Amino acid sequence: MRTDTDDSGTARAIAPPETEDRTARKILDAALEQFTLLGLRRSSVDDVAKRAGVSRVTVFRRFQSKDKLVEATLLRELGRFFEQLDAAVAALPTMEERVVEGFVVALRHTRAHPLFGGLLRLEPEIVLPYLTVQGGSSLSATAAYLTGHLRRAQQAEGRPDEDPRPVAELMVRVAVSFLLNPAGCIEMDDEDQARAFARRYLAPLLTA
Structure with a gap:
Protein backbone atom coordinates (compact mmCIF):
# COMPACT_ATOMS: atom_id res chain seq x y z
CA MET A 1 0.00 0.00 0.00
CA ARG A 2 1.31 3.43 -0.91
CA THR A 3 0.91 6.52 1.18
CA ASP A 4 2.28 9.76 -0.21
CA THR A 5 3.63 12.46 2.05
CA ASP A 6 3.06 16.18 1.62
CA ASP A 7 6.01 17.81 3.34
CA SER A 8 6.55 21.49 2.60
CA GLY A 9 10.29 21.08 3.15
CA THR A 10 10.35 18.31 0.57
CA ALA A 11 8.52 20.51 -1.91
CA ARG A 12 10.97 23.38 -1.36
CA ALA A 13 13.99 21.14 -1.74
CA ILE A 14 12.83 19.50 -4.95
CA ALA A 15 11.29 22.61 -6.52
CA PRO A 16 13.41 24.39 -9.15
CA PRO A 17 15.03 27.70 -8.13
CA GLU A 18 12.71 29.59 -10.49
CA THR A 19 9.83 28.95 -8.09
CA GLU A 20 11.48 31.16 -5.44
CA ASP A 21 10.72 34.85 -5.60
CA ARG A 22 13.66 37.03 -6.53
CA THR A 23 14.16 38.45 -3.04
CA ALA A 24 14.06 35.03 -1.38
CA ARG A 25 16.57 33.74 -3.91
CA LYS A 26 18.86 36.68 -3.21
CA ILE A 27 18.61 36.06 0.54
CA LEU A 28 19.36 32.35 0.14
CA ASP A 29 22.33 33.12 -2.11
CA ALA A 30 23.66 35.49 0.54
CA ALA A 31 23.01 32.97 3.32
CA LEU A 32 24.89 30.26 1.45
CA GLU A 33 27.87 32.56 0.98
CA GLN A 34 27.76 33.81 4.57
CA PHE A 35 27.42 30.37 6.18
CA THR A 36 30.11 28.91 3.92
CA LEU A 37 32.61 31.66 4.72
CA LEU A 38 31.96 32.14 8.45
CA GLY A 39 29.89 29.17 9.60
CA LEU A 40 26.61 29.23 11.49
CA ARG A 41 27.86 30.28 14.92
CA ARG A 42 29.49 33.49 13.71
CA SER A 43 26.71 34.43 11.27
CA SER A 44 23.62 36.42 12.14
CA VAL A 45 20.47 37.35 10.26
CA ASP A 46 21.86 40.90 10.10
CA ASP A 47 24.98 39.58 8.35
CA VAL A 48 22.88 37.78 5.76
CA ALA A 49 20.62 40.80 5.24
CA LYS A 50 23.62 43.07 4.69
CA ARG A 51 25.20 40.63 2.24
CA ALA A 52 21.88 40.33 0.36
CA GLY A 53 21.34 44.08 0.30
CA VAL A 54 17.97 43.87 2.05
CA SER A 55 16.66 44.83 5.46
CA ARG A 56 16.59 42.53 8.47
CA VAL A 57 12.79 42.78 8.42
CA THR A 58 12.70 41.51 4.84
CA VAL A 59 14.65 38.41 5.83
CA PHE A 60 12.33 37.71 8.75
CA ARG A 61 9.23 38.20 6.60
CA ARG A 62 10.32 35.31 4.43
CA PHE A 63 12.13 33.02 6.87
CA GLN A 64 10.80 33.96 10.35
CA SER A 65 14.01 33.03 12.22
CA GLU A 96 20.76 -2.09 -6.66
CA GLU A 97 23.60 -0.50 -8.60
CA ARG A 98 22.10 2.97 -8.24
CA VAL A 99 21.75 2.51 -4.46
CA VAL A 100 25.36 1.37 -4.13
CA GLU A 101 26.84 4.12 -6.27
CA GLY A 102 24.43 6.71 -4.88
CA GLU A 123 30.99 23.13 13.52
CA PRO A 124 29.64 19.59 13.91
CA GLU A 125 27.91 20.44 17.19
CA ILE A 126 26.10 23.36 15.51
CA VAL A 127 24.99 21.53 12.37
CA LEU A 128 24.09 18.32 14.23
CA PRO A 129 20.56 19.45 15.24
CA TYR A 130 19.74 20.35 11.63
CA LEU A 131 20.51 16.76 10.63
CA THR A 132 18.92 15.06 13.65
CA VAL A 133 16.45 16.48 16.19
CA GLN A 134 15.69 19.60 14.10
CA GLY A 135 16.32 17.89 10.80
CA GLY A 136 12.79 16.81 9.98
CA SER A 137 12.57 18.72 6.72
CA SER A 138 16.01 17.69 5.49
CA LEU A 139 15.51 14.05 6.39
CA SER A 140 12.00 14.06 4.94
CA ALA A 141 13.17 15.67 1.72
CA THR A 142 15.96 13.14 1.27
CA ALA A 143 13.77 10.17 2.17
CA ALA A 144 11.04 11.41 -0.18
CA TYR A 145 13.57 11.79 -2.99
CA LEU A 146 14.80 8.22 -2.50
CA THR A 147 11.26 6.91 -2.06
CA GLY A 148 10.33 8.27 -5.47
CA HIS A 149 13.24 6.44 -7.08
CA LEU A 150 12.39 3.20 -5.29
CA ARG A 151 8.77 3.41 -6.44
CA ARG A 152 9.78 3.97 -10.04
CA ALA A 153 12.16 1.02 -9.80
CA GLN A 154 9.33 -1.15 -8.49
CA GLN A 155 7.35 -0.37 -11.61
CA ALA A 156 10.23 -0.61 -14.08
CA GLU A 157 11.77 -3.78 -12.64
CA GLY A 158 8.57 -5.59 -11.67
CA ARG A 159 9.20 -5.51 -7.93
CA PRO A 160 6.39 -6.10 -5.40
CA ASP A 161 4.20 -3.02 -5.00
CA GLU A 162 5.07 -2.36 -1.34
CA ASP A 163 5.54 0.92 0.49
CA PRO A 164 9.24 1.78 0.00
CA ARG A 165 9.33 4.57 2.58
CA PRO A 166 10.71 2.49 5.50
CA VAL A 167 13.58 1.26 3.33
CA ALA A 168 14.28 4.77 2.04
CA GLU A 169 14.29 6.23 5.55
CA LEU A 170 16.59 3.50 6.86
CA MET A 171 19.06 4.09 4.02
CA VAL A 172 19.05 7.84 4.64
CA ARG A 173 19.60 7.42 8.38
CA VAL A 174 22.51 5.05 7.79
CA ALA A 175 24.15 7.53 5.42
CA VAL A 176 23.64 10.43 7.87
CA SER A 177 25.13 8.41 10.73
CA PHE A 178 28.32 7.80 8.74
CA LEU A 179 28.55 11.46 7.81
CA LEU A 180 28.19 12.56 11.42
CA ASN A 181 30.56 9.94 12.84
CA PRO A 182 32.77 8.39 10.15
CA ALA A 183 35.17 6.72 12.60
CA GLY A 184 34.70 2.96 12.80
CA CYS A 185 35.80 -0.40 11.46
CA ILE A 186 34.74 0.59 7.93
CA GLU A 187 36.85 3.28 6.26
CA MET A 188 34.16 5.33 4.53
CA ASP A 189 36.84 7.62 3.10
CA ASP A 190 37.85 4.61 1.02
CA GLU A 191 35.28 4.49 -1.77
CA ASP A 192 35.91 0.80 -2.44
CA GLN A 193 35.05 -0.01 1.18
CA ALA A 194 32.02 2.29 1.10
CA ARG A 195 30.86 0.62 -2.11
CA ALA A 196 31.36 -2.86 -0.61
CA PHE A 197 29.40 -1.84 2.50
CA ALA A 198 26.50 -0.52 0.44
CA ARG A 199 26.47 -3.63 -1.75
CA ARG A 200 26.43 -5.96 1.25
CA TYR A 201 24.12 -4.12 3.65
CA LEU A 202 22.04 -1.53 1.77
CA ALA A 203 21.24 -3.16 -1.57
CA PRO A 204 19.68 -6.25 0.10
CA LEU A 205 17.15 -3.96 1.79
CA LEU A 206 15.48 -3.58 -1.60
CA THR A 207 14.26 -7.17 -1.39
CA ALA A 208 13.89 -7.44 2.39
Whole structure:
Protein backbone atom coordinates (compact mmCIF):
# COMPACT_ATOMS: atom_id res chain seq x y z
CA MET A 1 0.00 0.00 0.00
CA ARG A 2 1.31 3.43 -0.91
CA THR A 3 0.91 6.52 1.18
CA ASP A 4 2.28 9.76 -0.21
CA THR A 5 3.63 12.46 2.05
CA ASP A 6 3.06 16.18 1.62
CA ASP A 7 6.01 17.81 3.34
CA SER A 8 6.55 21.49 2.60
CA GLY A 9 10.29 21.08 3.15
CA THR A 10 10.35 18.31 0.57
CA ALA A 11 8.52 20.51 -1.91
CA ARG A 12 10.97 23.38 -1.36
CA ALA A 13 13.99 21.14 -1.74
CA ILE A 14 12.83 19.50 -4.95
CA ALA A 15 11.29 22.61 -6.52
CA PRO A 16 13.41 24.39 -9.15
CA PRO A 17 15.03 27.70 -8.13
CA GLU A 18 12.71 29.59 -10.49
CA THR A 19 9.83 28.95 -8.09
CA GLU A 20 11.48 31.16 -5.44
CA ASP A 21 10.72 34.85 -5.60
CA ARG A 22 13.66 37.03 -6.53
CA THR A 23 14.16 38.45 -3.04
CA ALA A 24 14.06 35.03 -1.38
CA ARG A 25 16.57 33.74 -3.91
CA LYS A 26 18.86 36.68 -3.21
CA ILE A 27 18.61 36.06 0.54
CA LEU A 28 19.36 32.35 0.14
CA ASP A 29 22.33 33.12 -2.11
CA ALA A 30 23.66 35.49 0.54
CA ALA A 31 23.01 32.97 3.32
CA LEU A 32 24.89 30.26 1.45
CA GLU A 33 27.87 32.56 0.98
CA GLN A 34 27.76 33.81 4.57
CA PHE A 35 27.42 30.37 6.18
CA THR A 36 30.11 28.91 3.92
CA LEU A 37 32.61 31.66 4.72
CA LEU A 38 31.96 32.14 8.45
CA GLY A 39 29.89 29.17 9.60
CA LEU A 40 26.61 29.23 11.49
CA ARG A 41 27.86 30.28 14.92
CA ARG A 42 29.49 33.49 13.71
CA SER A 43 26.71 34.43 11.27
CA SER A 44 23.62 36.42 12.14
CA VAL A 45 20.47 37.35 10.26
CA ASP A 46 21.86 40.90 10.10
CA ASP A 47 24.98 39.58 8.35
CA VAL A 48 22.88 37.78 5.76
CA ALA A 49 20.62 40.80 5.24
CA LYS A 50 23.62 43.07 4.69
CA ARG A 51 25.20 40.63 2.24
CA ALA A 52 21.88 40.33 0.36
CA GLY A 53 21.34 44.08 0.30
CA VAL A 54 17.97 43.87 2.05
CA SER A 55 16.66 44.83 5.46
CA ARG A 56 16.59 42.53 8.47
CA VAL A 57 12.79 42.78 8.42
CA THR A 58 12.70 41.51 4.84
CA VAL A 59 14.65 38.41 5.83
CA PHE A 60 12.33 37.71 8.75
CA ARG A 61 9.23 38.20 6.60
CA ARG A 62 10.32 35.31 4.43
CA PHE A 63 12.13 33.02 6.87
CA GLN A 64 10.80 33.96 10.35
CA SER A 65 14.01 33.03 12.22
CA LYS A 66 17.67 32.20 11.79
CA ASP A 67 16.86 28.50 12.20
CA LYS A 68 14.32 28.69 9.37
CA LEU A 69 16.85 30.51 7.19
CA VAL A 70 19.50 27.86 7.85
CA GLU A 71 16.98 25.11 7.14
CA ALA A 72 15.89 26.73 3.86
CA THR A 73 19.52 27.15 2.79
CA LEU A 74 20.31 23.51 3.51
CA LEU A 75 17.15 22.36 1.72
CA ARG A 76 17.99 24.31 -1.41
CA GLU A 77 21.46 22.79 -1.48
CA LEU A 78 19.85 19.37 -1.03
CA GLY A 79 17.71 20.00 -4.10
CA ARG A 80 20.82 20.82 -6.10
CA PHE A 81 22.50 17.69 -4.77
CA PHE A 82 19.55 15.55 -5.88
CA GLU A 83 20.08 16.78 -9.44
CA GLN A 84 23.78 15.90 -9.32
CA LEU A 85 23.06 12.50 -7.81
CA ASP A 86 20.50 11.73 -10.52
CA ALA A 87 23.09 12.53 -13.18
CA ALA A 88 25.74 10.40 -11.46
CA VAL A 89 23.65 7.21 -11.34
CA ALA A 90 21.38 7.67 -14.38
CA ALA A 91 23.31 5.28 -16.62
CA LEU A 92 23.29 2.38 -14.13
CA PRO A 93 20.80 -0.30 -15.18
CA THR A 94 19.43 -1.56 -11.84
CA MET A 95 18.23 -0.03 -8.61
CA GLU A 96 20.76 -2.09 -6.66
CA GLU A 97 23.60 -0.50 -8.60
CA ARG A 98 22.10 2.97 -8.24
CA VAL A 99 21.75 2.51 -4.46
CA VAL A 100 25.36 1.37 -4.13
CA GLU A 101 26.84 4.12 -6.27
CA GLY A 102 24.43 6.71 -4.88
CA PHE A 103 25.65 5.96 -1.36
CA VAL A 104 29.26 6.51 -2.42
CA VAL A 105 28.42 9.68 -4.35
CA ALA A 106 26.42 11.05 -1.40
CA LEU A 107 29.33 10.59 1.01
CA ARG A 108 31.80 12.11 -1.45
CA HIS A 109 29.59 15.07 -2.35
CA THR A 110 28.70 15.93 1.24
CA ARG A 111 32.31 15.90 2.42
CA ALA A 112 33.44 18.01 -0.56
CA HIS A 113 30.53 20.46 -0.49
CA PRO A 114 31.73 23.90 0.69
CA LEU A 115 28.78 24.32 3.08
CA PHE A 116 27.91 20.77 4.19
CA GLY A 117 31.48 19.56 4.40
CA GLY A 118 32.73 22.73 6.04
CA LEU A 119 30.05 22.66 8.73
CA LEU A 120 30.61 18.97 9.45
CA ARG A 121 34.35 19.57 9.86
CA LEU A 122 34.34 22.88 11.71
CA GLU A 123 30.99 23.13 13.52
CA PRO A 124 29.64 19.59 13.91
CA GLU A 125 27.91 20.44 17.19
CA ILE A 126 26.10 23.36 15.51
CA VAL A 127 24.99 21.53 12.37
CA LEU A 128 24.09 18.32 14.23
CA PRO A 129 20.56 19.45 15.24
CA TYR A 130 19.74 20.35 11.63
CA LEU A 131 20.51 16.76 10.63
CA THR A 132 18.92 15.06 13.65
CA VAL A 133 16.45 16.48 16.19
CA GLN A 134 15.69 19.60 14.10
CA GLY A 135 16.32 17.89 10.80
CA GLY A 136 12.79 16.81 9.98
CA SER A 137 12.57 18.72 6.72
CA SER A 138 16.01 17.69 5.49
CA LEU A 139 15.51 14.05 6.39
CA SER A 140 12.00 14.06 4.94
CA ALA A 141 13.17 15.67 1.72
CA THR A 142 15.96 13.14 1.27
CA ALA A 143 13.77 10.17 2.17
CA ALA A 144 11.04 11.41 -0.18
CA TYR A 145 13.57 11.79 -2.99
CA LEU A 146 14.80 8.22 -2.50
CA THR A 147 11.26 6.91 -2.06
CA GLY A 148 10.33 8.27 -5.47
CA HIS A 149 13.24 6.44 -7.08
CA LEU A 150 12.39 3.20 -5.29
CA ARG A 151 8.77 3.41 -6.44
CA ARG A 152 9.78 3.97 -10.04
CA ALA A 153 12.16 1.02 -9.80
CA GLN A 154 9.33 -1.15 -8.49
CA GLN A 155 7.35 -0.37 -11.61
CA ALA A 156 10.23 -0.61 -14.08
CA GLU A 157 11.77 -3.78 -12.64
CA GLY A 158 8.57 -5.59 -11.67
CA ARG A 159 9.20 -5.51 -7.93
CA PRO A 160 6.39 -6.10 -5.40
CA ASP A 161 4.20 -3.02 -5.00
CA GLU A 162 5.07 -2.36 -1.34
CA ASP A 163 5.54 0.92 0.49
CA PRO A 164 9.24 1.78 0.00
CA ARG A 165 9.33 4.57 2.58
CA PRO A 166 10.71 2.49 5.50
CA VAL A 167 13.58 1.26 3.33
CA ALA A 168 14.28 4.77 2.04
CA GLU A 169 14.29 6.23 5.55
CA LEU A 170 16.59 3.50 6.86
CA MET A 171 19.06 4.09 4.02
CA VAL A 172 19.05 7.84 4.64
CA ARG A 173 19.60 7.42 8.38
CA VAL A 174 22.51 5.05 7.79
CA ALA A 175 24.15 7.53 5.42
CA VAL A 176 23.64 10.43 7.87
CA SER A 177 25.13 8.41 10.73
CA PHE A 178 28.32 7.80 8.74
CA LEU A 179 28.55 11.46 7.81
CA LEU A 180 28.19 12.56 11.42
CA ASN A 181 30.56 9.94 12.84
CA PRO A 182 32.77 8.39 10.15
CA ALA A 183 35.17 6.72 12.60
CA GLY A 184 34.70 2.96 12.80
CA CYS A 185 35.80 -0.40 11.46
CA ILE A 186 34.74 0.59 7.93
CA GLU A 187 36.85 3.28 6.26
CA MET A 188 34.16 5.33 4.53
CA ASP A 189 36.84 7.62 3.10
CA ASP A 190 37.85 4.61 1.02
CA GLU A 191 35.28 4.49 -1.77
CA ASP A 192 35.91 0.80 -2.44
CA GLN A 193 35.05 -0.01 1.18
CA ALA A 194 32.02 2.29 1.10
CA ARG A 195 30.86 0.62 -2.11
CA ALA A 196 31.36 -2.86 -0.61
CA PHE A 197 29.40 -1.84 2.50
CA ALA A 198 26.50 -0.52 0.44
CA ARG A 199 26.47 -3.63 -1.75
CA ARG A 200 26.43 -5.96 1.25
CA TYR A 201 24.12 -4.12 3.65
CA LEU A 202 22.04 -1.53 1.77
CA ALA A 203 21.24 -3.16 -1.57
CA PRO A 204 19.68 -6.25 0.10
CA LEU A 205 17.15 -3.96 1.79
CA LEU A 206 15.48 -3.58 -1.60
CA THR A 207 14.26 -7.17 -1.39
CA ALA A 208 13.89 -7.44 2.39
